Amino acid sequence: MNRQTVTVFSPATVANIACGFDILGFAVGEPGDIVKATLSDEPGVRVVKITGDGGVLPTGSEKNAATAGVIKLLNDTNSKVGIEIELHKKMPLGSGLGSSAASAAGGVYAANVLLGSPLSRSELISYAMEGERVACGTAHADNVAPALLGGFVAVRSYNPLDVVRIPTELTFSCLLIKPHVEVMTKEARQVLGTEISLEQHVIQSGNLSGLLVGLMTNDSELVSRSIVDVIAEPKRSKWIPHYDEMKNYLMNQGAIGCCISGSGPSVFSLFTDREKAERAQEGLKDFEADFYLTDVNTNGVSEIEGSIDEIL
Amino acid sequence: MNRQTVTVFSPATVANIACGFDILGFAVGEPGDIVKATLSDEPGVRVVKITGDGGVLPTGSEKNAATAGVIKLLNDTNSKVGIEIELHKKMPLGSGLGSSAASAAGGVYAANVLLGSPLSRSELISYAMEGERVACGTAHADNVAPALLGGFVAVRSYNPLDVVRIPTELTFSCLLIKPHVEVMTKEARQVLGTEISLEQHVIQSGNLSGLLVGLMTNDSELVSRSIVDVIAEPKRSKWIPHYDEMKNYLMNQGAIGCCISGSGPSVFSLFTDREKAERAQEGLKDFEADFYLTDVNTNGVSEIEGSIDEIL
Numbered sequence: 001m002n003r004q005t006v007t008v009f010s011p012a013t014v015a016n017i018a019c020g021f022d023i024l025g026f027a028v029g030e031p032g033d034i035v036k037a038t039l040s041d042e043p044g045v046r047v048v049k050i051t052g053d054g055g056v057l058p059t060g061s062e063k064n065a066a067t068a069g070v071i072k073l074l075n076d077t078n079s080k081v082g083i084e085i086e087l088h089k090k091m092p093l094g095s096g097l098g099s100s101a102a103s104a105a106g107g108v109y110a111a112n113v114l115l116g117s118p119l120s121r122s123e124l125i126s127y128a129m130e131g132e133r134v135a136c137g138t139a140h141a142d143n144v145a146p147a148l149l150g151g152f153v154a155v156r157s158y159n160p161l162d163v164v165r166i167p168t169e170l171t172f173s174c175l176l177i178k179p180h181v182e183v184m185t186k187e188a189r190q191v192l193g194t195e196i197s198l199e200q201h202v203i204q205s206g207n208l209s210g211l212l213v214g215l216m217t218n219d220s221e222l223v224s225r226s227i228v229d230v231i232a233e234p235k236r237s238k239w240i241p242h243y244d245e246m247k248n249y250l251m252n253q254g255a256i257g258c259c260i261s262g263s264g265p266s267v268f269s270l271f272t273d274r275e276k277a278e279r280a281q282e283g284l285k286d287f288e289a290d291f292y293l294t295d296v297n298t299n300g301v302s303e304i305e306g307s308i309d310e311i312l
Numbered sequence: 313m314n315r316q317t318v319t320v321f322s323p324a325t326v327a328n329i330a331c332g333f334d335i336l337g338f339a340v341g342e343p344g345d346i347v348k349a350t351l352s353d354e355p356g357v358r359v360v361k362i363t364g365d366g367g368v369l370p371t372g373s374e375k376n377a378a379t380a381g382v383i384k385l386l387n388d389t390n391s392k393v394g395i396e397i398e399l400h401k402k403m404p405l406g407s408g409l410g411s412s413a414a415s416a417a418g419g420v421y422a423a424n425v426l427l428g429s430p431l432s433r434s435e436l437i438s439y440a441m442e443g444e445r446v447a448c449g450t451a452h453a454d455n456v457a458p459a460l461l462g463g464f465v466a467v468r469s470y471n472p473l474d475v476v477r478i479p480t481e482l483t484f485s486c487l488l489i490k491p492h493v494e495v496m497t498k499e500a501r502q503v504l505g506t507e508i509s510l511e512q513h514v515i516q517s518g519n520l521s522g523l524l525v526g527l528m529t530n531d532s533e534l535v536s537r538s539i540v541d542v543i544a545e546p547k548r549s550k551w552i553p554h555y556d557e558m559k560n561y562l563m564n565q566g567a568i569g570c571c572i573s574g575s576g577p578s579v580f581s582l583f584t585d586r587e588k589a590e591r592a593q594e595g596l597k598d599f600e601a602d603f604y605l606t607d608v609n610t611n612g613v614s615e616i617e618g619s620i621d622e623i624l
Contacts, residue, residue: 020521021514023514154521155518156522156538157515164534166525193510194509195508195510196508196510197507198507201333202334205334205517206468206469209336209468209520212528216524216529225468225474226468
């Protein structure tokens with residue numbers, strides 16, 4: 001018998017991992033969204049509750065990231081049931097941490113469980129991309145794929161969609177820093193222009209190779225040498241107060257890499273040693289930002305036991 | 313006691329592996345160069361014999377790819393000995409198969425053995441790059457590195473030089489096709505221009521990720537889907553007679569990938585099944601080209617036993 005209600009945690013994600021512009025992301029342990037999905041006799045998909053968004057997210061199910069993909073999922077699986085979604089934003093919006101992706105991945109994952117799990121996590125990616133489409137205008141996969149699959153994920157192709165998980169035995173602590181400034185995704189995209197030099201491409205490709213081989217051969221020094229971005233970081237870091245200073249500080253504190261998360265303003269830094277990450281965070285306490293000290297999340301969206309009141 | 317003479321086989325290499333423009337190459341089992349190095353009491357490095365080059369290669373040791381790196385090697389190791397080099401070109405020049413790299417890698421490898429192997433294969437890369445510098449004007453590493461190390465190799469960075477071997481358990485047969493046309497490396501570079509679109513970069517990066525993950529997870533289907541080039545192939549294939557037709561034919565014959573080798577005009581195609589490669593070659597026999605049916609060479613430059621007269 002199918003379940004009546006499912007509650008999931010859906011993680012924030014770091015996209016544009018330095019040399020992996022637009023194609024490479026990883027999931028983190030926190031922050032993230034809590035999404036509760038409940039079966040209903042009344043057909044259709046409804047957003048019945050949103051918290052933590054300051055009232056800015058749309059409540060219409062076709063426009064909300066958490067439900068747009070669920071509508072498509074019910075259509076494609078010919079499901080006549082209704083699904084009601086509660087969305088609890090436990091993470092900042094528009095901060096470069098994949099907020100809409102967390103909602104989108106959480107919504108389709110929870111709905112899929114209610115339907116008896118007809119689709120795999122990989123198959124859910126294209127549905128979660130619908131959530132990105134309504135929230136961001138582009139159905140990109142580099143946040144929803146790691147949110148669903150966990151770990152490090154590359155988007156090989158969109159046509160057809162082909163997403164590749166990067167196996168690694170390395171474990172990382174991740175210090176996320178969300179400065180108290182806003183960066184508009186549209187502006188962050190425009191500043192890049194539409195062209196790059198062939199030389200930039202070659203440098204970025206070399207580092208991408210190093211990052212992937214480093215992850216897959218468990219060589220954290222190679223990973224460290226490869227977390228380099230010559231395309232987006234030089235143009236976007238100006239919007240992040242004291243970026244260069246902060247990055248230098250983090251690298252001196254033992255981070256193996258540091259770069260802009262998504263299109264910013266959040267910054268991620270990876271550590272192989274949790275204590276170093278803790279000390280680094282301590283030293284930044286006067287910085288006007290929110291901090292999350294977390295791990296790379298290898299599981300992706302995960303179901304939560306217990307009542308939602310206990311969780312929230 | 314050090315050896316008096318060393319003879320090596322130094323392999324041809326395929327650079328620009330589709331999505332790995334300027335950074336990714338692999339070595340093959342044939343063709344290649346035979347390089348013989350002999351210790352001499354008279355200090356300095358001399359080219360004492362060249363065969364198979366049609367008389368076009370320079371005989372001055374500072375200008376010959378096989379010896380330029382050897383001069384630097386003797387200087388850097390403070391070696392007062394002399395070294396005489398015989399270079400036997402057993403492969404076509406200027407065909408996109410890494411001819412100068414084969415000479416350069418073979419020369420420094422053989423000389424290093426004569427010196428008692430003070431340097432590792434990885435350490436020899438920068439010396440072999442000197443050979444590329446005198447032969448091509450640019451000290452690029454994407455042919456000499458796979459020639460020295462064998463297998464698939466990525467150049468992460470030039471400053472500092474950082475070269476990464478891509479481990480894989482996949483074994484490939486490689487059909488190399490050298491059409492009877494000439495492509496000038498300089499022109500092949502110019503046709504690319506100096507800029508690409510950000511979209512091309514993203515597509516190429518996605519495929520590069522797929523290729524590397526495919527190799528390292530031994531997923532030949534992922535490798536196959538990822539052997540895609542949206543930067544160089546569209547602009548360079550026009551110089552290769554019947555390129556599209558030939559590529560379609562090879563893919564239909566079971567090749568898992570096919571693209572231009574280096575800057576052409578040679579074409580490489582990879583097969584996981586040797587018999588399919590043999591049948592594919594058979595079907596191309598009316599094509600005006602030289603063919604090499606070989607394997608990806610996982611060893612790189614290798615020493616040859618026996619006298620050079622027997623070998624040649």
